[in-house]
Amino acid sequence: MQNNIDERTEIQNHFNDKILHFNDERKYLLTFPAPLILRSHNQKVRNRRINSINIKWIPIIFLGSYFCNMKKALDRFSHQSKAYKDYRPTYPEELFKYIYSFCKARNTCWDCGTGNGQVAIVLSKYFAHVFASDISKQQIQHAVHRDNIEYSVQRAEQTSFVSDSFDLITVAQAVHWFDLEAFNHEVQRVLKPNGIIAIWGYGLLRINSEIDPIILHFYNNIIGAYWDKERDYIDLKYSTIPFNFNEIHIKDTFKIETSWTLLELEGYFNSWSSVQNFMKKNNGQNPVDQLIKDISLKWNTPRQKITFPIFMRLGRNAK
16 A cells, blocks of 8 residues: 555656646546656656556546636637638738748647648648647648648647647637647647747738728627637737747737738638627627628729738747
8 A cells, every 4th residue: 555655646746747638528538758657665667658557546636726727628610610711811921931030940840729721731831740730620621731731639738749849839810719828838848948939810900991990890899799708819919928938029020911802801701700609699690791781882993902910929948
């Protein structure tokens, strides 16, 4: 009995700073990147795989409030995954080149919250291996595949990746949905020493002085109450996001510039999570229909120039 107590104490000490992964149903499935090393009371070292011991007591000892209080995983884009793929704007090449300039190597990277793989595709041109993950199976199903991209469905905060795996981790327009404390911890675990973490997003689109007020009214007054609270992070340009890394001052500014038809603009608005929330609570009524009618009165060319301001935070792993 004493031997068992000593072993359990040793395990607890060994994994105080480790992540214990378990599935969303809380069945306590644990994933470790290496064999579990146990030391008995007489200091003999023995290697044992996790499945060779009784793990029923492990959740009681280790999980505590850290994972039990983890924010519920939010999936706001599975329903409109096709629209998300077709109508979401793409990021400029200059943004990626700027991020790459801080990377000491381009071997492996992780695009977290990859959605339809929009960013992963770009990364695959510059990195040997790209790992792209999302909690939405439907989003992953719409992703474009490349030989050096490996897609997976898993939470950002608790992954199966081995520690010290990545030269770069990217999160585009997604980090505000995560449990930020747990995600920061996971990034510190899987990012290589001095590896780079880049999180970015984009604000409300701009078209011209006649159409912009119509969109702003829609954004604030029609669907304002239907945004999840996480949207505040976007409005504040990620300035309030907990970011536990050695932050890199960003000197350049970036923006998305594209040209859309009115139909493409309508598709983009329909990909908003707030629009989906509105429809669920209003018997399927789509507020975008009236918005497009109002905009069409000012839409005097087949295509209009669309601009999205980009905001970003860059950091280097301190470990």
